Amino acid sequence: MTEVTKKLNKISEEYRFVGSELRKMTSEGKKRRFKKKLKRGSSGSGQRLESFAVKDNDVITEEGIELQQFSPSSDSDPSDTEAETETASSEEFEEGMPRPIRLIYALLYAVISQSQIFTYFLIILNQLLSASILSLPLPVLVFLWAMLSKPRPTKLFWLTIITYTEIVVILKYLFQFTFYPWNSEAEQIAHDNDPLWWPRLLGIDQRDNYAVLDLCILLAVFFHRSVLKRHGLWTRQNILPELDKFNEAQSSEPLIVISSDRSVDDSDSKPVRKVSHVLSVVAIKQSFRRSFRGSKRRKKEEDVVDAAAETDDEGGNISQNEETDHTIINLIPSDEPATMAVREFEPETDDELSSDDEDQYIKKEKRQWCPGTRKFYNHMMDPTYSAVADVYVPMFLCDITTFIIGITSSWAFGEDSAETTVTDLIISNNIPATFLILLLVQFFLMIIDRGIYLRKSLKAKFIFLILMVILVHAWMFFLLPKINNRKFVDNTPAQLWYFFKCIYFGLSAFQVRSGYPTRILGNCICKSYSIVNLGMFYVWKLCPFVLELRILMDWIWTKTTLTLDHWVVVEDIFNAAYIIKCWRDFENEYPHLRGQEKEKIVKYLQGGGMLLGIIFIIWFPLILISLSNTATIKNPPSEAHFTLQLGRYEPLFVMRTQEEDLEPISDADWHKLNMKFEEDLEARTFISSFRREDVVVITIPGNSSSTWDISPPTKTSLYNDLISPSNKVVLKAKYLFGRDLDDESVAASEVGNEHYVQLDPEDPADRYNRETIAKQIDNSYLGTVDLLNVFPPYILVPAIGVAEPVKSLLPRNNYGSYSNITLGLERAGDTEWWSMSEIQYHGDPLQENLQPFLTIYTFNERVDSKLFAPFSSYGIIGLYISFVLVVGRLVRLIFSGTSETVMFTEFPNVDYILKLCQDLYTVREGGEMELEEDLTAKLLFLYRSPETLIQFTKYKKRLKNE
Numbered sequence: 030m031t032e033v034t035k036k037l038n039k040i041s042e043e044y045r046f047v048g049s050e051l052r053k054m055t056s057e058g059k060k061r062r063f064k065k066k067l068k069r070g071s072s073g074s075g076q077r078l079e080s081f082a083v084k085d086n087d088v089i090t091e092e093g094i095e096l097q098q099f100s101p102s103s104d105s106d107p108s109d110t111e112a113e114t115e116t117a118s119s120e121e122f123e124e125g126m127p128r129p130i131r132l133i134y135a136l137l138y139a140v141i142s143q144s145q146i147f148t149y150f151l152i153i154l155n156q157l158l159s160a161s162i163l164s165l166p167l168p169v170l171v172f173l174w175a176m177l178s179k180p181r182p183t184k185l186f187w188l189t190i191i192t193y194t195e196i197v198v199i200l201k202y203l204f205q206f207t208f209y210p211w212n213s214e215a216e217q218i219a220h221d222n223d224p225l226w227w228p229r230l231l232g233i234d235q236r237d238n239y240a241v242l243d244l245c246i247l248l249a250v251f252f253h254r255s256v257l258k259r260h261g262l263w264t265r266q267n268i269l270p271e272l273d274k275f276n277e278a279q280s281s282e283p284l285i286v287i288s289s290d291r292s293v294d295d296s297d298s299k300p301v302r303k304v305s306h307v308l309s310v311v312a313i314k315q316s317f318r319r320s321f322r323g324s325k326r327r328k329k330e331e332d333v334v335d336a337a338a339e340t341d342d343e344g345g346n347i348s349q350n351e352e353t354d355h356t357i358i359n360l361i362p363s364d365e366p367a368t369m370a371v372r373e374f375e376p377e378t379d380d381e382l383s384s385d386d387e388d389q390y391i392k393k394e395k396r397q398w399c400p401g402t403r404k405f406y407n408h409m410m411d412p413t414y415s416a417v418a419d420v421y422v423p424m425f426l427c428d429i430t431t432f433i434i435g436i437t438s439s440w441a442f443g444e445d446s447a448e449t450t451v452t453d454l455i456i457s458n459n460i461p462a463t464f465l466i467l468l469l470v471q472f473f474l475m476i477i478d479r480g481i482y483l484r485k486s487l488k489a490k491f492i493f494l495i496l497m498v499i500l501v502h503a504w505m506f507f508l509l510p511k512i513n514n515r516k517f518v519d520n521t522p523a524q525l526w527y528f529f530k531c532i533y534f535g536l537s538a539f540q541v542r543s544g545y546p547t548r549i550l551g552n553c554i555c556k557s558y559s560i561v562n563l564g565m566f567y568v569w570k571l572c573p574f575v576l577e578l579r580i581l582m583d584w585i586w587t588k589t590t591l592t593l594d595h596w597v598v599v600e601d602i603f604n605a606a607y608i609i610k611c612w613r614d615f616e617n618e619y620p621h622l623r624g625q626e627k628e629k630i631v632k633y634l635q636g637g638g639m640l641l642g643i644i645f646i647i648w649f650p651l652i653l654i655s656l657s658n659t660a661t662i663k664n665p666p667s668e669a670h671f672t673l674q675l676g677r678y679e680p681l682f683v684m685r686t687q688e689e690d691l692e693p694i695s696d697a698d699w700h701k702l703n704m705k706f707e708e709d710l711e712a713r714t715f716i717s718s719f720r721r722e723d724v725v726v727i728t729i730p731g732n733s734s735s736t737w738d739i740s741p742p743t744k745t746s747l748y749n750d751l752i753s754p755s756n757k758v759v760l761k762a763k764y765l766f767g768r769d770l771d772d773e774s775v776a777a778s779e780v781g782n783e784h785y786v787q788l789d790p791e792d793p794a795d796r797y798n799r800e801t802i803a804k805q806i807d808n809s810y811l812g813t814v815d816l817l818n819v820f821p822p823y824i825l826v827p828a829i830g831v832a833e834p835v836k837s838l839l840p841r842n843n844y845g846s847y848s849n850i851t852l853g854l855e856r857a858g859d860t861e862w863w864s865m866s867e868i869q870y871h872g873d874p875l876q877e878n879l880q881p882f883l884t885i886y887t888f889n890e891r892v893d894s895k896l897f898a899p900f901s902s903y904g905i906i907g908l909y910i911s912f913v914l915v916v917g918r919l920v921r922l923i924f925s926g927t928s929e930t931v932m933f934t935e936f937p938n939v940d941y942i943l944k945l946c947q948d949l950y951t952v953r954e955g956g957e958m959e960l961e962e963d964l965t966a967k968l969l970f971l972y973r974s975p976e977t978l979i980q981f982t983k984y985k986k987r988l989k990n991e
Contacts, residue, residue, distance in 0.1 A: 044142035161232025224510030
């Protein structure tokens with residue numbers, strides 16, 4: 030809580046400081062007015078003032094405001110002492126408050142000091158939640174006017190926001206009545222899913238809380254206006270123009286601004302000062318106007334016109350126009366007695382400036398196209414009052430964030446489709462065109478922004494900002510809802526994308542207003558040499574193509590005489606030296622004495638960690654497979670399809686069983702199955718590898734699910750093949766098992782196999798069966814025929830592959846290992862179908878038991894969970910080849926080949942190399958191309974000469990007297 034309070038107080042530090050100084054000035058002004066009234070009453074003379082002394086530390090700067098505290102010549106002024114005592118006591122009182130109260134106060138002051146940022150946030154929030162044309166101009170004005178104004182938005186901007194917002198509230202209220210056609214319930218229901226319905230697009234549709242955010246914006250603007258008025262910043266920009274151009278000799282002297290704020294001096298009294306020196310009044314209105322036009326031709330000191338100054342017996346009085354806001358006093362050194370020049374700042378009257386130059390200036394202003402816009406642009410581009418800043422890194426992070434949002438939520442930025450993930454796109458091998466275009470455009474915009482940053486072109490950045498603001502708002506609120514048929518207020522990823530883009534716009538506007546730094550040196554991560562920066566640097570280098578893209582872009586858009594090869598060499602040298610420097614600083618922070626044995630904690634943490642890592646890599650495939658077996662899920666079939674077919678003819682028996690015919694084995698049957706094969710080790714081993722829920726009992730009804738539809742010629746051909754003594758007929762038994770799978774399962778949706786029974790005409794039993802089937806077809810025999818070894822009673826159903834009979838569970842007797850069935854042809858009028866029954870033997874084939882169905886047991890292999898499915902699909906061999914060997918090669922690079930690079934990695938001191946690289950960056954930014962070539966040649970010579978490299982990278986010996 031204390032740290033949060035400190036950070037919040039840091040945000041509002043300048044605001045609180047200026048406020049305390051204003052309170053001091055207000056208190057002192059009241060006391061001075063009281064003293065003047067006393068003197069006026071006692072002496073009866075005119076307006077006279079005491080001489081004042083100027084202190085060097087009395088100038089306070091706050092966003093272009095310069096305030097000056099004046100104190101009487103006497104060192105023991107009771108007003109100063111009382112003000113300081115009051116301030117100190119208030120600070121002590123605040124420090125004695127409980128921490129939650131101090132946190133609340135800090136938060137309150139932070140909001141007050143950044144009230145304009147809070148107003149901007151409400152404007153953006155209003156656009157996010159309304160997404161209408163009525164609310165659209167406000168964020169555009171914020172990004173292209175308010176945030177580009179120096180040093181702050183003008184009064185005209187805030188009046189524009191207030192007026193426009195009030196008009197919007199009135200319009201929304203007028204269109205909330207139900208007698209408008211579009212506000213009827215039928216119309217709203219009919220256009221509920223239309224993102225571009227014109228009343229909703231305009232923002233005049235009927236809705237609850239239609240003007241809440243607009244009223245919040247008004248409240249925030251009025252609050253911000255009160256803050257500006259309290260500090261005297263509402264009616265004037267208060268920008269001091271060309272203060273350093275009047276006289277270079279004055280730069281070392283203290284500059285004073287006397288404020289004539291109404292809270293300090295009475296409105297009736299004139300701000301007159303009695304000075305014991307010779308004073309001169311200088312009007313600079315024309316110079317002030319020229320500074321707004323951004324003219325580089327500054328008014329020279331000899332053009333300054335001295336105003337008339339009345340002097341009295343003690344040194345003279347200075348009279349100032351009552352409407353003048355500021356008087357600037359500057360001490361000018363000269364051979365004569367010290368004089369004080371007083372310059373009037375932006376006077377309201379033009380009595381002193383009614384010259385021909387003023388008339389020509391006014392005519393020239395009228396002839397210019399859009400003089401206000403040109404003045405705003407020139408003032409924005411004027412570097413005189415710019416506080417240079419570099420905010421490229423947060424802008425880049427905003428771009429990366431929007432890029433990630435676009436990748437992870439492709440459905441929100443493409444054509445109308447259901448919500449999908451990146452994995453779904455990869456699996457489907459289908460990339461929407463609109464999604465691809467969005468990523469490409471955003472990627473190229475990031476490259477363009479980097480190029481503008483490297484060229485340090487404010488004009489290009491300003492044009493780029495205008496185009497981006499217009500295009501993004503047109504895309505987000507008009508084109509995108511039309512493409513994906515979603516309302517912007519219902520598209521959460523698009524709202525998040527727009528919010529981060531607004532942060533990017535604000536940072537870009539701040540960059541344009543502040544200007545680019547004159548020197549852009551190195552990587553932002555390399556500003557410090559801590560172990561955290563080193564880790565971030567390693568991660569940055571591991572990102573594919575990031576290092577290469579940065580090197581190429583820097584070489585293309587930076588003024589240099591180096592070739593690409595030499596540029597790459599210099600960058601590689603700096604990267605290697607930076608890594609070594611970080612490790613050397615870490616070693617200096619945690620030193621190890623010479624001759625001292627390495628601590629065991631270091632050995633076990635560093636060496637033991639690497640040892641455990643290598644052991645884990647070796648055994649990782651086996652561990653993963655073992656874990657995947659314990660985390661498997663059951664995979665029973667949802668349906669089964671059985672078919673009996675003679676040769677190439679139509680199937681005789683077709684049956685598709687559903688879920689009611691597929692049931693897990695009961696506990697009693699599972700116990701009987703284990704007891705049945707208790708004496709068989711091979712069978713018991715196979716059964717123990719499955720769980721009870723993995724065994725499914727399939728019951729096949731006796732009647733075919735479809736009729737036997739065969740044409741008479743085909744039926745005759747089948748009959749002839751069956752009675753032929755030479756033609757071989759094959760009975761094909763086919764079984765197929767289906768599953769209901771999700772998209773991420775690695776199992777096959779269908780698994781099956783076929784079994785063939787040869788009906789040989791030379792075998793007596795087979796010849797008898799053939800003749801019996803032929804008689805059934807010829808309708809000369811109404812009985813059934815017995816067929817042996819048709820369907821396997823136990824089937825292994827794997828996750829992927831072919832279903833195979835479980836040979837270890839098949840019976841070993843003289844009557845066959847597969848199930849034996851009886852087959853008969855049933856008739857009802859002209860309709861024919863086949864029936865089937867299972868024959869169960871009890872030791873004696875003469876004592877048989879017929880069942881009107883067929884029972885089959887399936888042992889279903891379990892599948893891996895979603896967590897282990899991608900790994901286990903490779904198998905043990907695949908994991909060893911793709912993981913162990915690849916990682917092993919990378920580990921081998923760490924433990925071998927270091928002797929070849931020891932001369933470049935074991936520098937005791939790399940400060941000289943780093944300084945040489947940084948000097949090279951500095952002279953490059955300064956345009957010293959010949960010196961850049963010399964430093965590059967020196968750097969390359971160091972790495973070509975081992976002896977010189979040793980001399981420059983060793984620690985220098987210090988003398989004893991040092």
